[in-house]
Amino acid sequence: AANIIRGEKVQIVNNNNGERLETYAIPGPRNSGEVTLNGAAARKVAVGDVLILITYAWMELEEAKTFEPAMIFPNEENNMLN
Structure with missing residues (x-):
């Protein structure tokens, strides 16, 4: 929905703990509403x-x-787009 493409650089801001990081996009399951951070980035959220x-x-x-x-x-409530 946001037109983010495979491999695109993404800056992530965590509103809960103030962490900021840069990574790249890897496609996930279509229509899942899921955002997953892998590797070292996963320790930031x-x-x-x-x-x-x-x-x-x-x-x-x-x-x-x-x-x-x-x-x-x-x-x-469910991470889906309305």
Whole structure:
């Protein structure tokens, strides 16, 4: 839903403990609503933490002026998109 692609650099902000880290996207099960951190990144979060995922893009100035980022807010009870 957020148009994040395989291998894309992702910055993760953990609202529960203040941790920030950078990693890359690996596809998970489609429509699962799941965000999983692997390896060392997994030590920075706990199940139930509220995360913000940020990605960046390079673009020409004129394109940037009209660019609309994707903002996704999953249902907090089941992680699914409404």
